[in-house]
Every structure is written in structure tokens, then in C-alpha cells.
Amino acid sequence: MKLITEQIENVKILTENVGGKKRLYIEGIFLQADLKNRNGRMYRYETLDREVKRYNEQYVKAGRALGELGHPDGPSVNLDRVSHKIVSLMPEGKNFIGKAQILETPMGKIAKNLLDEGVKLGVSSRGVGSLVEQGGVKVVADDFMLSTAADIVADPSAPDAFVQGIMEGKEWVWNNGILAEKTLNSLNSLTPTIDRRVREERLLNLFNRFLENI
Numbered sequence: 679m680k681l682i683t684e685q686i687e688n689v690k691i692l693t694e695n696v697g698g699k700k701r702l703y704i705e706g707i708f709l710q711a712d713l714k715n716r717n718g719r720m721y722r723y724e725t726l727d728r729e730v731k732r733y734n735e736q737y738v739k740a741g742r743a744l745g746e747l748g749h750p751d752g753p754s755v756n757l758d759r760v761s762h763k764i765v766s767l768m769p770e771g772k773n774f775i776g777k778a779q780i781l782e783t784p785m786g787k788i789a790k791n792l793l794d795e796g797v798k799l800g801v802s803s804r805g806v807g808s809l810v811e812q813g814g815v816k817v818v819a820d821d822f823m824l825s826t827a828a829d830i831v832a833d834p835s836a837p838d839a840f841v842q843g844i845m846e847g848k849e850w851v852w853n854n855g856i857l858a859e860k861t862l863n864s865l866n867s868l869t870p871t872i873d874r875r876v877r878e879e880r881l882l883n884l885f886n887r888f889l890e891n892i
Contacts (some may be wrong), residue, residue: 683805685801687706701780703779704793705776707775708764709730721815733767750829764826800831805831
């Protein structure tokens, strides 16, 4: 499976008073279905709907739907880079509208200062899955798993250059219940070694049989 990320640029900034304490939120479209995006990919509504329901049940309701400031290069959430907590993620047509609270973490304070200074920020979803080519569109397959509905990212001047949604040199596989990274180059380089080892073992077995028959 590959790491897949998608960026949404337009999010609203909200301020709410809860118990006399001011809280900052971002809100907007976090995920879009049945639409070819600028990365040439499309998510089926059924796939996203299933994953959003799972994400809501396992993460949002449990208060652990976290996101990072910046663009991580893996599917796991790095606690030292957490900037916000996703508090809701609901379907609206073919879109999924999310709301995230900016936290009082070091990265959350950076995000808050950027927003206060008028910096335009966007959100980037992150997950792992396979892609299937269909009529010139890369359709995200049914094995897609949402890692986080929204990381906070800067709005780039050249978004197509900024968002390289799939890390082409990496594969993510399940290893004892944990997503582990494997580089394609490493996998390819192992193949000749494995083949050579098998050949050497076979030759050794043949040689031992020869000695037994002398």
C-alpha cells in the first residue's frame, strides 16, 4: 500500500468561547468523493463513507483524532508535531465537512500565530491504500485506510508542485498489526540476494549427495 495525501485549500477560521476560554477552530471540506482531483485521483463515495465512519468511531468519538502541522512522510501521527484535534467529520453531499480545534501544543501555537497573522492555511488528508487505473483516473481502491482526516499545511503558490500525493519510493505493509515502511529499492535489491542464496543452498545439497554416493 502507498501513502496517499490530498490537500484542500479553503478552510474557515472560527473562534468560540467555552467556559470563558477562547478556542480557535478550522472548518471546511476535509475530504471529497467521486471527483477527479488535481492529482488525477478519485475516491469512491462508498470507500470514503466507510472510512469516515470507522475514523469517527475509533478516533473522533474517543478524542484522539489528531493532526499535525506540516506534511509528514508516513501514515503515523507524530505526537511531537500534533497541532490540532478533529472534533467532527460529517458527510454533506459528496463532501465530508470537518472541524478541528487548534491545541495549546508547540505546533498548535505556531498554527494559531500563523492564522492570527493572516496566513492562508489548508488541510491535507492522509491515508494508505492501493490505486487502480481506470480510464485515465487513478481510483483509490477499497483497501484505503484513513490515517488522519486533516493535517494543517501552508497554501503553496504552485500547489501541483507542492502536493506529490503518493510517495513513489515507499510501500507500507502490515507487520504484526503495525504499518511498516518498506522501500521499493530495498525490496528490489533483496531479490537477487534471495535467488543467489537459494541457488547456493541447492548446489550445496547436490554436493553433499555427491559425497554420500562416493
